[in-house]
Amino acid sequence: MTRYVNGFFFTPVALGRVAAMRFLAGLFVWIEWWAYKPFIIQHRFLPEDLYQPLLIGRVLPIPAPNYWIVTGTLAVCLAAALPVMFGYRPRLFGWILFIAYFEWMLIYNSYGKVDHASFGFMVLLLVLCMMPAARWGDREHVSERVGWGFNLVQIAVVCTYFLSTWSKFRYGGFDWADSGVFTWAIIRRGTVFSDWMLDFPQLLTAAQWGMVAFELLTPLVLFVYPWKRIQYAIIAFFYAFHVAIFAALTISFLPHLFAMACFLPLERVDPKDLARRARAKLKGRKGSPDQHERGGTDPELTATG
Amino acid sequence: MRIAATFAMTLALMATSLWGTDDFFPFAPFKMYSHAHDPDGWANSTGLILTDATGRSFPIGDNDTGFRRAELEGQLDRFREDPGLLALIAEAYEDAHPDSPEIVAAEVVVVRYELKDGERTGAETVEVAAAWTEDSP
Numbered sequence: 001m002t003r004y005v006n007g008f009f010f011t012p013v014a015l016g017r018v019a020a021m022r023f024l025a026g027l028f029v030w031i032e033w034w035a036y037k038p039f040i041i042q043h044r045f046l047p048e049d050l051y052q053p054l055l056i057g058r059v060l061p062i063p064a065p066n067y068w069i070v071t072g073t074l075a076v077c078l079a080a081a082l083p084v085m086f087g088y089r090p091r092l093f094g095w096i097l098f099i100a101y102f103e104w105m106l107i108y109n110s111y112g113k114v115d116h117a118s119f120g121f122m123v124l125l126l127v128l129c130m131m132p133a134a135r136w137g138d139r140e141h142v143s144e145r146v147g148w149g150f151n152l153v154q155i156a157v158v159c160t161y162f163l164s165t166w167s168k169f170r171y172g173g174f175d176w177a178d179s180g181v182f183t184w185a186i187i188r189r190g191t192v193f194s195d196w197m198l199d200f201p202q203l204l205t206a207a208q209w210g211m212v213a214f215e216l217l218t219p220l221v222l223f224v225y226p227w228k229r230i231q232y233a234i235i236a237f238f239y240a241f242h243v244a245i246f247a248a249l250t251i252s253f254l255p256h257l258f259a260m261a262c263f264l265p266l267e268r269v270d271p272k273d274l275a276r277r278a279r280a281k282l283k284g285r286k287g288s289p290d291q292h293e294r295g296g297t298d299p300e301l302t303a304t305g
Numbered sequence: 306m307r308i309a310a311t312f313a314m315t316l317a318l319m320a321t322s323l324w325g326t327d328d329f330f331p332f333a334p335f336k337m338y339s340h341a342h343d344p345d346g347w348a349n350s351t352g353l354i355l356t357d358a359t360g361r362s363f364p365i366g367d368n369d370t371g372f373r374r375a376e377l378e379g380q381l382d383r384f385r386e387d388p389g390l391l392a393l394i395a396e397a398y399e400d401a402h403p404d405s406p407e408i409v410a411a412e413v414v415v416v417r418y419e420l421k422d423g424e425r426t427g428a429e430t431v432e433v434a435a436a437w438t439e440d441s442p
Contacts, residue, residue: 009308042371045397049390050372052380055328105331111372112379114327116335123314148307155315163322164335170323172340180344180420187348187418187425201344201424 008225012142013150015134016267019087021150022094022128023136026085028121028258029077029101036254040108044070052112065107073107076100087133094129101125116164120156120259127152137270150262154222157260161218168212177208185249194248214241221263228265235263347417348425351378351434355398356410370397377413384413384435391437412436 033041048064056062063069080097084090105118127149134141168176182204186194197204221234238260246252321332351374356362367373372394377384384390395408413435419428 009311039367039371039373042368042401044371045400046371047393047396049393050376050380050397054330056330102331109327109330111376113373113375114330114333116333116337119318119331119335122331145307148311152311152314155311156318159315159318160335163318164337166319166322167334167336168338170334171336178344180346180348181338181340183344183420183424184348185338188350198425201422205344 004226008222009148009151010144011147011151011225012144013147014139014267015132015141015143015146016136016138016270017150017262017265018128018131018134018146019136019138020266020269021124021262022087022090022134023085024258024261025121025124025128026081026097028255029081029097032255033074033078036252037108040104041070041074043107043111044068046111050112051110053110054106054114057106057110062103062106065110070107073100073103077104084128087135090133091129091131094125098122098125098129116160117253118255120153120160121255123156124153124259124262137267137273139267151222153259153262157256157263158218158222160256161215165212165215177212178205179208180204182208189249189251191248191250197248231263232265235260344420344422347419347430349415349417351381352414352416353377353394354412354414355395355408357406358409359406361406362410365398370394370401372397381413381434388435388437391435392439395437408439410436410438 043065044067046065048066051064053062053064077097077100080093080100083093084097102122105122108118109115131146131149132143172179172181180201183198183201186198186204190198218238221231221238224230224234239257242253242257317332321329322334325332325334327333327336352364353372353374354362354364380390391411391413395411398408399405412433415432415434417430417432419426
């Protein structure tokens, strides 16, 4: 039992995953501003009167965004994301990125609507600052600190599902699952994949019940951590769930999906090794001596080749 | 210590989910699509319509001014009370589209669709929640 609890928080994780997650985190920052949430940068045109500072924006001396603050914040985010992606002084630039991205999120959420898909991603940026330098594909060096950090991100990801059900009960009441919320959502944001469902309200009600059940069950993914195959299968299901939601409503929770990647054994991905192998294969086809070397490990291949 | 940090984050999230508001960002309740909608009520959809100096009227989307529909709905009461705020939207639009004709009028339109057992009946109402024209005070 103690071992289980200890393992829950501190199962060591290979450093290769840190390198991969840093790359993904930076990549998302580069994708988000033009492809995913282009309106954030458009906030630079909004007059101050429409700015509605959040608590943190009122407590801390954070100025109301204007053209240059918005543009400058984005520039810092993008500039800091590059060294983080490629592992150059990843802690220093990680902190810069975290702080700039937090301000970016304040610009995003301070005009009358708060979105909730980014919590896991912000936690990811924070814990990446505390992790050691790492290189791709490193499966030899493992770290409890890294395990703890990713566990924190994973909990944040699960809370995003699980606690959203609490919110549904709190704001929508226990009748949420019997209400017309999906009809409302499809009227507002429907696609060719979902508009037909408006004619089948019972189906939508069933889907609402399914959603509540699914979200309440998500913490299981944390507790099955000793059984990796089950955990990966559940994560695959989560990704599939988001593909379906995206097809129906064009809502993708992209930052959440990037943060969720830290469940996966990304330390097994080594771009340099992959490139080497691809090159070896190409050369092999041309009949270079490289083939001999590789073939030696696989007698069946040499026999047929 | 690290376990304490984990618990602190989780508890903070749980607490704000139960009692907090969006104001506590980043520890805001995760209330995406959390409001129940009566299957026998009205579903609404809010839009912004601008009119330019050539007399052309057109709806604008989230990326035209950066002011999203959800943000408009979040501040809708302010716009109802003071339709003059629409001048700010027009200003933002002009800044974002310097080559377009000047904006002379703007209105917030709320369309409501009637639902019966979760299906649209076809009945709808259109309300102009706020309207502004260049010369109005």
